[in-house]
Amino acid sequence: MGNDTLTSWFEREPWRATAEIAAARRHMIDVVAYPTSDTQGHWFVIVGRMVVTAEIDGDEVLLGEVPLRFIYPSTFPVRGRLPDVYDDAGTFPREAKGHVFPDGSLCLGVLKPGDGDHAACHPYSFDKLASYVRVLLAQKFVFENDKRKWPGEEYRHDSAGMREAGIYPFSGNNGLCPCRSGRKFKHCCMRKLPRRPA
Numbered sequence: 001m002g003n004d005t006l007t008s009w010f011e012r013e014p015w016r017a018t019a020e021i022a023a024a025r026r027h028m029i030d031v032v033a034y035p036t037s038d039t040q041g042h043w044f045v046i047v048g049r050m051v052v053t054a055e056i057d058g059d060e061v062l063l064g065e066v067p068l069r070f071i072y073p074s075t076f077p078v079r080g081r082l083p084d085v086y087d088d089a090g091t092f093p094r095e096a097k098g099h100v101f102p103d104g105s106l107c108l109g110v111l112k113p114g115d116g117d118h119a120a121c122h123p124y125s126f127d128k129l130a131s132y133v134r135v136l137l138a139q140k141f142v143f144e145n146d147k148r149k150w151p152g153e154e155y156r157h158d159s160a161g162m163r164e165a166g167i168y169p170f171s172g173n174n175g176l177c178p179c180r181s182g183r184k185f186k187h188c189c190m191r192k193l194p195r196r197p198a
Contacts, residue, residue, distance in 0.1 A: 009074065010042075010072070020072070023125070024126055024130070027131075028048030028051075029051065030048050031046065033047075041073065042074040043073065044074075045070065045071050045072070047067070048068060050133065050134060051065050052065070053138075063137075064091070064137075064141055069086040071084045085108065085133055086106070087100060092144060093144075097147075098144070108136070
């Protein structure tokens, strides 16, 4: 390997990967972490099972366990992009109204601030992200019991939700659009959003 250039955050800053794994172990069971790569880049993956509970009438009630996969991009946290989080076992149906994309990834933009301390504002901490995901999963379990309405407030999908939240993607204009169209942000939802304040 003649090239010593480290291209991924987990190679440049192994202490950060160690901290993310330690945080994952505080929030999930059976945690495994590993680096991987493909033609798209280098990734860091953390898998485990999250136990989801809720307080009902003063008692802590088990809602379920969800096998999750957190995939960190090679640019994390430099560009502030959150890891993608996947429901690995198909615990929930893949449907937009239930905030699970067809590939099994969770819609991390669904919760309004206050419902889990909006993780998009804290891209460096697995603790913040896991708390956010736990709230999302608890609401998802409730929604699956009664599919009439999402429990609590929620943002809409795509550019409408980004506009409501006042969130602009951290990846820049040339990054992929958060609506998951596969197109660059500048050629997709950026045109539908109001101009970012200077």
